[in-house]
Amino acid sequence: MNSLHQTGNGSKQSGNEGKQGNLFFDSSLQSECVFRSFLICFCLFFFTSSLISETDAKYSGPIARSEKRILDGKLEFEKTGNFPLEWKLYFKAKQGDFVVFYDLNGDEIHFRYRRNKFDLDAEFFVKDLFVGNPYRVKGEWIGYYYYSVDERGKRSSLPTPKKLPGEKKEIIDKQTIPIFQLREYVEIRTDDLLY
Numbered sequence: 498m499n500s501l502h503q504t505g506n507g508s509k510q511s512g513n514e515g516k517q518g519n520l521f522f523d524s525s526l527q528s529e530c531v532f533r534s535f536l537i538c539f540c541l542f543f544f545t546s547s548l549i550s551e552t553d554a555k556y557s558g559p560i561a562r563s564e565k566r567i568l569d570g571k572l573e574f575e576k577t578g579n580f581p582l583e584w585k586l587y588f589k590a591k592q593g594d595f596v597v598f599y600d601l602n603g604d605e606i607h608f609r610y611r612r613n614k615f616d617l618d619a620e621f622f623v624k625d626l627f628v629g630n631p632y633r634v635k636g637e638w639i640g641y642y643y644y645s646v647d648e649r650g651k652r653s654s655l656p657t658p659k660k661l662p663g664e665k666k667e668i669i670d671k672q673t674i675p676i677f678q679l680r681e682y683v684e685i686r687t688d689d690l691l692y
Contacts, residue, residue, distance in 0.1 A: 559631045559685045560585045560601065567604040571669045580668075580675065583635045585685060588626045596623055596679065598634055608636050608679035623679075631685040636677030644672045 564585050565573075574580045584606065586598035594614070595607040611619030626632070641663060642656035652672065659667065667673060 559687045560587070562601065564601070566600040566602050567606060567675065568602065568671065570675070571671075571673070575665070575669045580638045582638060582677075583633065585631065585633050587631050588628055590628065591623070591626075595676075596626060598632065604674075606634075606675050606677060607642070608634065608677045609639070610679040625684075626682070632682045633685055634677075634682045635680045637680060638675065639678050640676040641668055642674040642676065643667045643670065 565581060567584075570581045570584075584598070584600070586600055586606065589597040589599050589605065591597070592607070594609055594611050596610050597605055597607055599605045610623050638661065640658060640660040643659055643663075644656050645653045647653070656674065658676065
């Protein structure tokens, strides 16, 4: 026997038709959920695989990550007594009589490029330096800036310039900034095509 049921919108449906309608609705809902789950899994797989391939082929810049850094140079000085004279660094700025370069860690080296502010030949020598560009820089090591530590263990905010020979403990300090006399620099160019 088919009994009639009234739905909320005022239309009448037989009991069997309502059950079949709900079954149809449930199966279409299930298939839609399965489809969405499959789609989400596929997108996640595609996204993560593309990220992995991008990190493997990602452009790391003209200075290799394995290139020696200033802290490596200080360790070399600690072991051998020799400080490296050639570096691959990024140009930061001109400060007074110095041009400042930094490595991949952000540590700085200052290169004296002029005798005083009237040295126009030296200004011409460094005119091609561009902020952020990588350079192979050579120089003669002449000293360092040392941030002294007082009796309370507080580090000074102003560095003290020191000439060589200096104290080994001061030279290898992480806060010490080496000072070089600039001899030459060459911009590092890459032949890689960037997309």
